[in-house]
Amino acid sequence: MIQDHDLDALLASPLAEVADDGFSSRLAARIATQAWWRERLALFAPVAAAAALAPFLPLDEFTATALRLTPMLANSAALAIAVAALALTLAFERFREAQTAL
Amino acid sequence: MSTDWTLAQRAAAGSAACFEALVREHQSRLRGFLRRLTRGDAALADDLAQETFIEAHRKLTQFRGEGSFSSWLCGIAWSRFLMERRKRREEPLAEMDEKASADPAPASLVKLDLERAMARLSAEERAALTLCYALGHSHGEAAAILELPLGTLKSHVLRGREKLKAMLEAGS
Numbered sequence: 001m002i003q004d005h006d007l008d009a010l011l012a013s014p015l016a017e018v019a020d021d022g023f024s025s026r027l028a029a030r031i032a033t034q035a036w037w038r039e040r041l042a043l044f045a046p047v048a049a050a051a052a053l054a055p056f057l058p059l060d061e062f063t064a065t066a067l068r069l070t071p072m073l074a075n076s077a078a079l080a081i082a083v084a085a086l087a088l089t090l091a092f093e094r095f096r097e098a099q100t101a102l
Numbered sequence: 103m104s105t106d107w108t109l110a111q112r113a114a115a116g117s118a119a120c121f122e123a124l125v126r127e128h129q130s131r132l133r134g135f136l137r138r139l140t141r142g143d144a145a146l147a148d149d150l151a152q153e154t155f156i157e158a159h160r161k162l163t164q165f166r167g168e169g170s171f172s173s174w175l176c177g178i179a180w181s182r183f184l185m186e187r188r189k190r191r192e193e194p195l196a197e198m199d200e201k202a203s204a205d206p207a208p209a210s211l212v213k214l215d216l217e218r219a220m221a222r223l224s225a226e227e228r229a230a231l232t233l234c235y236a237l238g239h240s241h242g243e244a245a246a247i248l249e250l251p252l253g254t255l256k257s258h259v260l261r262g263r264e265k266l267k268a269m270l271e272a273g274s
Binding site: 001002004007008010011012013014015016017018019020023024025026027028030031032034 | 133
């Protein structure tokens with residue numbers, strides 16, 4: 001006949017200690033490997049997706065449009081003035097920052 | 103805040119050393135719990151423990167520190183165990199008994215009898231008894247870990263305890 005308190009004591013005895021035996025290190029290595037693959041996947045997946053989609057994109061039209069627009073942009077006086085204004089503004093800002101720093 | 107919570111926060115921020123420290127701290131309890139659930143199948147228990155820690159690592163940001171880290175891990179381990187059980191279906195009892203008796207962990211004959219008797223209980227009863235007695239969780243915590251209503255958890259504890267008592271008495 002087993003008494004209730006004996007059964008309770010038996011049930012409450014702690015579980016047998018399980019020695020680590022490299023379990024934690026193996027797990028850490030596995031997680032590190034998974035992280036390495038995840039990083040590579042995040043890096044190369046967009047490149048691979050773009051490469052896979054490239055044959056289906058209308059690249060001929062892009063090329064033709066670029067060829068038509070490039071000489072027009074190069075000969076545009078308005079664009080040249082705008083770029084010069086932007087460059088002068090940036091140069092002035094740099095100069096002012098340098099003066100403030102001194 | 104507890105040390106576990108601090109370590110979990112740092113591990114979530116990318117510290118591999120902090121996560122390894124958490125694994126070292128909790129591996130024995132978790133593997134012991136899973137060995138009980140798998141009726142002494144150490145290899146299966148260790149596989150499940152690995153999957154549990156990997157899932158925990160992935161979900162570290164979801165650990166809010168409201169309960170203990172150990173409870174949170176046990177909850178993940180229990181759902182992993184249920185998935186595995188659905189995949190495999192329950193194995194025949196005789197085979198399980200051999201595994202339980204082959205487990206070198208029990209130190210005494212009484213403990214060995216307990217492990218054998220435990221192997222004859224349902225998984226829910228084994229889990230409820232182990233969580234509430236051997237791992238020292240309250241009934242509320244155990245119910246949360248096993249995602250059971252409190253009343254159901256208490257029934258599993260009572261029924262499991264009665265079955266164990268009957269089996270141990272019949273064996274002695």
